[in-house]
Amino acid sequence: MNPFLAAGLLGLIQGLTEFLPVSSSGHLVLFQQFLPVAGDKVAFDLALHIGTLVPVVWFYRRDLARILTDAVTGEGPRKERSGLRLLAWIVLGSVPTAAIGLGFEDTFEALFGSAGPVAIAFALTGVVLFSTRFVRGGETDERTMQWWQALLIGVAQGIAITPGISRSGSTIAVALFLGMDREYAARYSFLLSIPAIGGAFLLKASELELSAAAIGPLVVGFVAAALSGYVALRILVRLVRAGDFSGFSYYLWFIAVVAGWVALRGG
Numbered sequence: 263m264n265p266f267l268a269a270g271l272l273g274l275i276q277g278l279t280e281f282l283p284v285s286s287s288g289h290l291v292l293f294q295q296f297l298p299v300a301g302d303k304v305a306f307d308l309a310l311h312i313g314t315l316v317p318v319v320w321f322y323r324r325d326l327a328r329i330l331t332d333a334v335t336g337e338g339p340r341k342e343r344s345g346l347r348l349l350a351w352i353v354l355g356s357v358p359t360a361a362i363g364l365g366f367e368d369t370f371e372a373l374f375g376s377a378g379p380v381a382i383a384f385a386l387t388g389v390v391l392f393s394t395r396f397v398r399g400g401e402t403d404e405r406t407m408q409w410w411q412a413l414l415i416g417v418a419q420g421i422a423i424t425p426g427i428s429r430s431g432s433t434i435a436v437a438l439f440l441g442m443d444r445e446y447a448a449r450y451s452f453l454l455s456i457p458a459i460g461g462a463f464l465l466k467a468s469e470l471e472l473s474a475a476a477i478g479p480l481v482v483g484f485v486a487a488a489l490s491g492y493v494a495l496r497i498l499v500r501l502v503r504a505g506d507f508s509g510f511s512y513y514l515w516f517i518a519v520v521a522g523w524v525a526l527r528g529g
Contacts, residue, residue: 269306269479273486276310277317280487281452281494283391283431283510284517286314288380291425292521308466309480313487315459317495318452325453348404351450355416356457362420363461370423381521383426388514390435391428395508400441404450411440415450419458426521429455431510434502448502452495 275293279286290307319326325348332345340346363370402411418436422429430451437447501507 269483273483277487277490278494280314283428285428288426309484310487313484314491316488317492351412354412358416359420377521378525380426384518388511392511399444402442403446
């Protein structure tokens, strides 16, 4: 296949599945077996992940500006500033994610080589999402959130490094189970992804070989991931607000069967 077309398709898949609760890493494990990656694979993966970071920063730019304003020139006691409280929850939630990612890095890397574990992870994510249909929306937001809730959501994000476990699906589902407001559950989940994606980039950057990178396909993949990611982000936020979040479970069970078939075929 043409390397530019393959890069565009992989970028499209990354952008859509990073934000829709169906696991981008699980889909890339499957599709990279059929779509060739031109140049250095690490460089290409990093480009896709940075591409999906752009929509989050843009979509939640007002929240990021509020965090910066409250940190520099905010009024009133610091512990009562909503921007600083949100920042505190993001930092606290990032701690267990980093601990899990660094502590089990080799284990997670090994899972990227086989479709069998991905099939199981897809099915489990489907169960988690399906169960959210029985949860009523709560009222917790950054003003009333507790430290242990941030830690639990951070643990969910850390576990979601497993290919086939959706990061957005897991963190939003856990937030809903903890009684959080639906809009805030989505907002906190995606803001929490910023340090996670940034940290993963820094961790993998040491393995980067720019001399082996194919710049053209890399740029195509980056742009495709950014554009499709923005569309997917808007769709998911709207669905979470409307309470229609569990329908993705049917797709996850379907793709779990596909991944199982690929595993049985020796992929």
